Amino acid sequence: MTRHSDPPATATPAPRLTPVTGTLHALQVPIPYPMGYVTVLIDTASPVTLIDTALDTPEARQAIEDGLHSLGLHWESIERVIVTHHHPDHYGLAGLIEERSGATVHMLDVDIARGEQYWHRWEEWLPGHSRHFLDHGVPEASMADHDQEARRSRARVRPATRVTPLHAGDTVRLAGLDWEVLWLPGHADGHLGLWQAGERLLIAADAILPRISPNVGLYAYSRPDPLGDYLSTLARIEALDPARAVVGHYGPVMDGVAERARELLAHHAERLDLLRASLAATPMHAYDLSFVMFPRDLSVSSRRFAVAETLAHAEYLRLHGEVGRRWDGRSWVYFR
Numbered sequence: 001m002t003r004h005s006d007p008p009a010t011a012t013p014a015p016r017l018t019p020v021t022g023t024l025h026a027l028q029v030p031i032p033y034p035m036g037y038v039t040v041l042i043d044t045a046s047p048v049t050l051i052d053t054a055l056d057t058p059e060a061r062q063a064i065e066d067g068l069h070s071l072g073l074h075w076e077s078i079e080r081v082i083v084t085h086h087h088p089d090h091y092g093l094a095g096l097i098e099e100r101s102g103a104t105v106h107m108l109d110v111d112i113a114r115g116e117q118y119w120h121r122w123e124e125w126l127p128g129h130s131r132h133f134l135d136h137g138v139p140e141a142s143m144a145d146h147d148q149e150a151r152r153s154r155a156r157v158r159p160a161t162r163v164t165p166l167h168a169g170d171t172v173r174l175a176g177l178d179w180e181v182l183w184l185p186g187h188a189d190g191h192l193g194l195w196q197a198g199e200r201l202l203i204a205a206d207a208i209l210p211r212i213s214p215n216v217g218l219y220a221y222s223r224p225d226p227l228g229d230y231l232s233t234l235a236r237i238e239a240l241d242p243a244r245a246v247v248g249h250y251g252p253v254m255d256g257v258a259e260r261a262r263e264l265l266a267h268h269a270e271r272l273d274l275l276r277a278s279l280a281a282t283p284m285h286a287y288d289l290s291f292v293m294f295p296r297d298l299s300v301s302s303r304r305f306a307v308a309e310t311l312a313h314a315e316y317l318r319l320h321g322e323v324g325r326r327w328d329g330r331s332w333v334y335f336r
């Protein structure tokens with residue numbers, strides 16, 4: 001017996017559904033990002049729950065609708081939504097689902113206080129975001145599209161009107177099992193994970209990914225040391241030693257999780273060494289340093305992600321007393 005019924009024979013392609021455990025299924029939902037898909041989890045047991053929601057695009061709405069339908073559900077069936085973090089590809093449809101189904105929307109307390117605020121206050125925060133990049137050497141010309149891009153991204157997010165906090169250590173019932181709420185900061189300040197100890201199964205979203213290293217960046221409103229946060233998260237995941245993890249992209253399920261955590265720890269250690277060596281040779285601001293860290297040709301917006309990631313590494317070294325920074329009248333210059 002299969003865990004879910006076969007999809008109906010229609011013209012639409014079959015939803016990409018993977019059984020995870022019991023009544024919990026992973027749906028691959030298309031997103032217009034290089035990763036191609038984001039994982040949305042559906043638990044058909046009561047309360048019917050979605051974990052993450054994808055971006056608000058017609059394709060994503062359709063994919064979720066088809067996924068729900070093939071499990072005998074509809075938008076109205078959803079009773080609870082848990083969002084792992086506020087990034088648009090995970091949070092985008094939360095408000096629409098809340099509106100259509102009356103579902104309660106849950107996030108980690110840290111994310112409600114920080115990242116989730118962005119979707120309500122983005123216009124007020126925008127000048128601060130631009131200032132942050134300019135202060136770290138990004139040329140004015142490379143910021144020309146920044147506000148427009150923020151607006152485009154905002155248009156694909158329907159924030160929930162009310163978000164109920166979860167706290168690290170809480171227990172969440174899912175697929176008839178108890179899951180511990182984890183705080184896994186780094187990729188986002190308030191990134192949430194769910195841990196099922198008996199099955200050693202981690203719902204990790206973007207806290208750990210196969211194939212790509214999750215972006216860990218210092219932004220205008222980030223916690224001060226996102227890389228330090230992320231290295232602790234990786235150590236935590238390594239210590240948990242999950243049998244499997246459900247991941248946000250390139251999944252839905254991966255094994256070899258502790259090994260991947262060690263790889264990512266080594267990757268960031270290498271990055272820190274590269275930065276130490278570069279700054280010992282030449283003082284630089286984060287924008288120029290980002291070309292040392294990410295030498296390949298990047299779009300203007302990807303370069304900003306690269307700057308934020310470079311900055312997370314530079315600030316990590318600064319907060320650990322290994323490098324300094326001085327204001328040159330226009331931007332911060334890091335030196336060793």
Ligand SMILES: [Zn+2]
Binds near residue numbers: 038248
């Ligand atoms: Zn993501």
